[in-house]
Amino acid sequence: MKNKNPRQKKLAAGWFLGRASGLLLVLLLAVHFTVIHFERGGQEKIPGRSAGFHGAVFLRLSHPLWWVFYAVFLSAALYHGFYGLRGIAAEYIRRERLLASIRAGLLAASIALWAAGMLILVNSQLLLANPPALCYKCHARGSIPSCRAIRFFGFGAINKK
Template identity: 45%
Template structure:
């Protein structure tokens, strides 16, 4: 049950984050997406937290959904095991890589 609830929560986080992104980047002026403005924004801790929460939400939401598709539609047990393993390990690797990009 907790995984289902977390899937719904991450969906809400993604919708709110995307709305915030679109409002800031596309409706608040053209100077918001210049290189200097983006670098200044990314140096702030609040933006780093926003990016990490958004990254983890996207990874969990996407790969949990992919896991559901594999569970429902893949009939071959060995292929299903391999795909489920990948649906668990790939987001962990992407999370470490994303964390490195945001903080280093």
């Protein structure tokens, strides 16, 4: 349909983004599950040899592509999830003012969660740039980049005293 009014255009754009983010999430979740959950059962049989291990998460986040991957993942998941919740609310709530309040609340919650997620990602970069003086894994003084290979390949136990 041509010559849509601005409201229709906004609705169509929202719908399209909902579908596009859903399709994107299928791909991103496939990567996420393969890397985090399927690798050695997502858990470590050998200490430190899990993709979910703190050092391994940091190793990935030190790569710009992984950082972008997680930023896009966070944005797509929040948009898709909250767009869906917004649609469900619209189906069941008939009182317009209540619906407007719920929509505003969902928008605020999604923005807050996005900000929290981005803060985690930014913080990870700050930690990589300024690592704690005492390494939590090998308890040797040094930077995270200097010993992250050790952590990734899993030599030594976690919280080794």
